[in-house]
Amino acid sequence: MTDQQWQILLAAIRGEPLRPLPTGFIIDSPWLPNWAGHTILDYLTDGSVWFESHQKALAAFPQTMFLPGFWSEFGMCTEPSAFGAVSSFGEDDFPFAKKLLQTVEAVDGLEKPDPRTDGLLPFVIKRLKRWQPEIEKSGHKIRFAVARGPLNVASFLMGTTEFLMAIKTDPERMHKLLNLITDYLVEWIAWQRECFPTIDGILVLDDLVGFVGQSDFLEFGLPYVKRVFAAEVTVKFFHNDAPCKVCAPYLHEAGINLLNFGIQHTLNDMKEWTGNKITLLGNLPPRDVLAQGAPEQVREKTIALINGLKDRSRLILSCGGGMPPGAPAKNIEVFIATVRELTA
């Protein structure tokens, strides 16, 4: 992100009135490589392809902000790989970490990884280090440390079904697992910050918090999410595009001040549930409208989105979730232009 984009982001987080309303998108491997004309595997393995893809997107959409910006990643494999989970890469498929723990009891044998040396994490750091001069030459800075959240990582290590059942059948062991993962994530975020002093934000992605009820969220979600967000940075950005009603009232307590959520909920509802204490990033339907709709439909739905807003503070207009695969440039342009036109 450029300094100017960063200042706009901070102003939105402070709740300052902004005209036009800012727009922004999470962009990563599900959308960016194919949009830029590459396979996902080329994007993940070739630093030049990765860097040029980001540059191409930045040049194509200069009036929006991309979050986290120059995201060095290996999809869902990044954090689980450090525990030893097998990472599976198809030529143009999303990377996938295979289940590591075959039984609940196997949690007892799990060791905390070292973010400096284990799995794909050194590759993440080296990618950014290698391209940092070019990133900065183009007027951008590395602003965010990024990690999948504790429940999300647990679900990859154990399997989602197994993990969600185990929080009921073996809660003590699941706390042990979540504590271990959280310790690791805290160190992983700290290491990213140490490597890149320009980082002043954290992005944590965890959809699993959306699958549990209130009591389970308070026991197995909130304490761990809170610890991950405890680092002293200005922007604390959380992504959960699974249902968010249960966790929303507690996210501010976890330190979160920026939230990207799914299309199950409206911006108005989410503002109410978060007490308007968190800046929201949303909420155009990503697949049915932004990726698959005609430009006219994107405009129509964007107008409806804006006209339906009860309060325009603490908002960055986006889609509900990350940029969806296949979203065409024209639709993104129409969205950005419509927001600028209607909120100037």
Add this chain to the structure above:
Amino acid sequence: MPDLKPLYDAILTGDVQTAKSTTEQALAGGMDPVKLVQDHMVPAMGEVGRRFECNEFFVPELLLAARAMKAALELVRPLLVAGGVQPTGRVAIGTVKGDLHDIGKNLVAAMLEGGGFEVIDLGVNVAPEKFVAAVKDRGAQVVALSALLTTTMPAMKSTIDALKQAGVRDQVKVLVGGTPVTQKYADEIGADGYSESAAGAPALTRQVLK
């Protein structure tokens, strides 16, 4: 007649041991296995589905209830087979080729079993020919396809095409579901049904089998 409220409650609370012991007691006491399933187990899973729909239950509660239901059902199933009782329908379910995310598939499988269907769980990353084989060799009347990823959704169409090429498309109903899937997409690829939620799957399956 034995008190079967504990069975209903055990399924609701996901208590496997009580679900099994109550079922064993009921069967030992001469309870008709069909009545046991239809009057006690299916209503319990129906209630689980209702609570899930109105956010009283969440995914963990649903999974545990399904596990208790399955444990009880395993005790009853041999008696149903021996008695020549047919399930409500036979469903082959799996995530499509390339998709390794099983949570949606497991939830739907659980709801279908709870609804009295026989479920052939083909697992994750299932090739189209495996669905074809489930229809040809195992008599599946319904094929239920799950996809979490937009990139794997086209495998739903490939599977339907494979069913056509194998000449069994007319023998089977195809249901689709998963986060990125919509009714519009289901219509486009020629599926027979789409459910937005796992809880809606039993009713949809009964409807397409009519």
